[in-house]
Amino acid sequence: MKMMQQTITNEKTTPAPYSRTNPFHAKVLKNVNLNKDGSSKETRHIEFSLEGSGLSYVAGDALGIIPANDPELVAAILAEMNWNPEEEVIINKQGETLSLKEALTSYFEITLLSKKILQQAAELTENEELQTLLLIENANQLKEYCYGRDLLDLLQDFGPWKGSAQEFVSILRKMTARLYSIASSMNAHPGEVHLTIGAVRYQAHGRERKGVCSVLVAERTEEGDTIPVFVQPNKHFHLPESVDKDIIMVGPGTGIAPFRSFIEERAVTKATGRTWLFFGDQHAASDFLYEEELTQYLQDGVITKLDTAWSRDTDKKVYVQNKILENSKELFNWLDNGGYFYICGDKDRMAKDVHNTLIEVIAKEGSMSQEDAESYLNDLKKEGRYQRDVY
Structure with missing residues (x-):
C-alpha cells in the first residue's frame, strides 16, 4: 500500500510537459514595431520569457501561439x-x-x-x-x-x-494554433524566445479584416501580458551539423525570422563557414527589419555577405531573385563547394520565383541543361542542402 501511495505522490509533483494541448503561458518581455515611419507595414518583434517552462528549441523550430479572437x-x-x-x-x-x-x-x-x-x-x-x-x-x-x-x-x-x-x-471548428518561425537562438538568449510577426490587415467585402493572431500581437498585447505558447520542432529546416559549412539564406520580409536565429547561433558557436543573407522588402528607409543588428554582424564578420532588394525604391521593382541572378557566379561557386541554401517566406510567389531563379543560375553557371539543373537541385534537397520554410 505504501508503494502505491508513493506513486501517486510522484505523479502529482511532476507537471505535464507543455505542448500544443497544454500550452505554457509565456510572459511578454518586449513588443516593438520594427518598421519605421512611412512604412505601409507593421512588423512586430516580440520577446517571450520561457522561464520555468522547461521548453527548449533549436534554430529553425517554430513557436505555436493559441490566439484569441478580436x-x-x-x-x-x-x-x-x-x-x-x-x-x-x-x-x-x-x-x-x-x-x-x-x-x-x-x-x-x-x-x-x-x-x-x-x-x-x-x-x-x-x-x-x-x-x-x-x-x-x-x-x-x-x-x-x-x-x-x-x-x-x-x-x-x-x-x-x-x-x-x-x-x-456546434458547427464551428476549434481554434487552431498559429505557427511562427522562431527568430532567436536559445544559446544567445537563454530562457527566451523571439518572434517576427507581420500584422495582417486588409479590406474585403465591405469591412476591414484582421489576422487573428498577428493583430492580437500588434494591437492587444503589452509587455507583462501572457500568451499561451508551445514549441513545434522543425526537423526539415535547420543549420548544418558542421560549423564550417557555408550557408546562403533568402528571407525577405518576415522570412528573415529563422535566419536571425541562424545568425545568432553561428555567432555563439563561432562558426567558420561563410554566411550570406538575401533580404528584401518595399523601402530601405522604413522596412529594413533588424537593420542595426544585421549591419553589426556584417561588420563583425558573422555575416560574410548581405544583399538587399527594395521593390518600391526605384521605378523598376527589385526582388531577392534579381539579386540572386546578379550574384549567380559566386552563388553557384558556394553551392558547388558544399554550401547550403535556405528559403523562408511566401510560398506562392517568392519561394517559387527563387526556386526557378536558382535553377536558372545552376544551368547558366554549371553549363547544364534545364533538366540537369533541376536534377542538381534535387540532389541538394536529398542531401539536406536545399531547405525551405514556406507558408
Whole structure:
C-alpha cells in the first residue's frame, strides 16, 4: 500500500510537459514595431520569457501561439444574432461548457469558413441563396464565397436563422494554433524566445479584416501580458551539423525570422563557414527589419555577405531573385563547394520565383541543361542542402 501511495505522490509533483494541448503561458518581455515611419507595414518583434517552462528549441523550430479572437468581431456576432453573451454552451464532446462570449473569443475559429460549415449552417435557415450556393455545379462560387469571409458574413448574408446559439457553435471548428518561425537562438538568449510577426490587415467585402493572431500581437498585447505558447520542432529546416559549412539564406520580409536565429547561433558557436543573407522588402528607409543588428554582424564578420532588394525604391521593382541572378557566379561557386541554401517566406510567389531563379543560375553557371539543373537541385534537397520554410 505504501508503494502505491508513493506513486501517486510522484505523479502529482511532476507537471505535464507543455505542448500544443497544454500550452505554457509565456510572459511578454518586449513588443516593438520594427518598421519605421512611412512604412505601409507593421512588423512586430516580440520577446517571450520561457522561464520555468522547461521548453527548449533549436534554430529553425517554430513557436505555436493559441490566439484569441478580436473582441469587436465577437461583439458584432452577438449583436447580429441578439444572443446572450452569458449563455452557457457545450464546446466539445466531453461536455465542457463556457459562456457564449468566452467560447467565441477563445475556443472557436470564427474568421474562417468552409464548405462543411456552410452545409451545416444551411440546415438552420430557409434561405434559398445559401441552398443554391451549395449545389454541386456552384462549387467554384462556394469556394470564392468562403475565401476572405467569416462567421459574421455568413450570419448577415443568409438569415433569417432558426438555429440556437448552441446549434451554431456546434458547427464551428476549434481554434487552431498559429505557427511562427522562431527568430532567436536559445544559446544567445537563454530562457527566451523571439518572434517576427507581420500584422495582417486588409479590406474585403465591405469591412476591414484582421489576422487573428498577428493583430492580437500588434494591437492587444503589452509587455507583462501572457500568451499561451508551445514549441513545434522543425526537423526539415535547420543549420548544418558542421560549423564550417557555408550557408546562403533568402528571407525577405518576415522570412528573415529563422535566419536571425541562424545568425545568432553561428555567432555563439563561432562558426567558420561563410554566411550570406538575401533580404528584401518595399523601402530601405522604413522596412529594413533588424537593420542595426544585421549591419553589426556584417561588420563583425558573422555575416560574410548581405544583399538587399527594395521593390518600391526605384521605378523598376527589385526582388531577392534579381539579386540572386546578379550574384549567380559566386552563388553557384558556394553551392558547388558544399554550401547550403535556405528559403523562408511566401510560398506562392517568392519561394517559387527563387526556386526557378536558382535553377536558372545552376544551368547558366554549371553549363547544364534545364533538366540537369533541376536534377542538381534535387540532389541538394536529398542531401539536406536545399531547405525551405514556406507558408
